[in-house]
Structure formats: structure tokens, C-alpha cells
Amino acid sequence: MARKKRIWYPGAQYHIMTRGNRRSDLFEKSEDFIIYLHILSETKLKYPFKLYSYCLMDNHVHLQIRTIDKHISFIMQQINSTYSRYFNDEHNMVGHTFQGRFLAEIIETNTYMLQTNRYIHSNPVKAKMVKYPQDYRWSSYPSYVYNIDENLVDVEEFLLGFRDLEAFIDFTEDSKIYIRDLEIEAIMEEY
Secondary structure, three states, rough: OOOOOOOOOOOOOEEEEEHHHHHHHOOOOHHHHHHHHHHHHHHHOOOEEEEEEEEEOOEEEEEEEEOOOOOHHHHHHHHHHHHHHHHHHHOOOOOOOOOOOEEEEEOOOHHHHHHHHHHHHHHHHOOOOOOHHHHHOOOOHHHHHHHOOOOOHHHHHOOOOOHHHHHHHHHHHOOOOOHHHHHHHHHHOOO
């Protein structure tokens, strides 16, 4: 049976999630995280896209990407295959690094866009890895809060919908759980 084609059009925005094969770790040391971010940056140059948020957890990755003129599959194939080659070489492994096909939930409303961003940045807090999202090193949230210009995350473009940075921080760090966040969590659990 053929796989269902992914929805794509120029400017399509996605919540991407990809997980380690058999839920195993994708990142075993700090260098692995750094290499993944470098690959993400290099891919952004090769197949331009907007990156609104990311969070690299031990065994999975969340990305919030808006495509420009390349299909999301080209972008993710470049990222995942390049990282897989690195990971297998570095850790003397063979076989699949990632568990199947990446999950790509299309984002078609501003509300879902904001909730996805909050969900991704809150992931390390929910996993009890840190108390505050800005304390997690392998997330784009410090780029927003500390105004770090890393040329990877399109902070300025994403923040256009907020009156100021403080409003964005309040929205992200609000302790209330919203219905859509629970729906996002259910989708991730099914994957």
C-alpha cells in the first residue's frame, strides 16, 4: 500500500516531529546536538525555509518550519539522512537512526501556529528536564528570551504577532493547559 502524500504548497507551515528508532536516543553527547543544529543551518541554506522553533530532546526532535519553495520532504530528507550518516559513523552504529517517517502536522491557523510554538518550547519543562523553558540549552527559546542572533531561528518574523517580547514570554510560560496543547500531545503520543 502506498504512503499517503504529504500536503505541501509554497509557504506551508509544519510541526515536525521525528523520533529515534525504537525510541532510542538521537543525542548521546553535546557534540551530537551541536552537529544536528549545524546540519539544520546548512539545510536552511540549501533549501531555504523559515524556522520558528525547535527543541532537541534526547530521543526526539520538534521543529516548526514554514517552507518557501521546496517541499518539506526535501528539507527533512536532507536533515535526517545527513544526521543519520554522522550519528552512525560517530557511534559505530548501522541501520536506521530515525523511527520511520517523520510526522508533519500542517499548521493552517495563527492559533495553531502559536500553540505549536508554545508546545515545542515547553517540552523540556513537561519532561521535568528544566524548570523554565529558557534554561534548556537545545531549544530555540533562549533565542527569543535573550535575543541571541544565531541566524537559525526566524525570531523577528514570528514575534510580529505580539505587541512585545514580554507578551510572547507570558503566552509561552502560562501554566494553564489549553485544549489544543492536549490535542498536540495526543498526536505526538500516537506517533
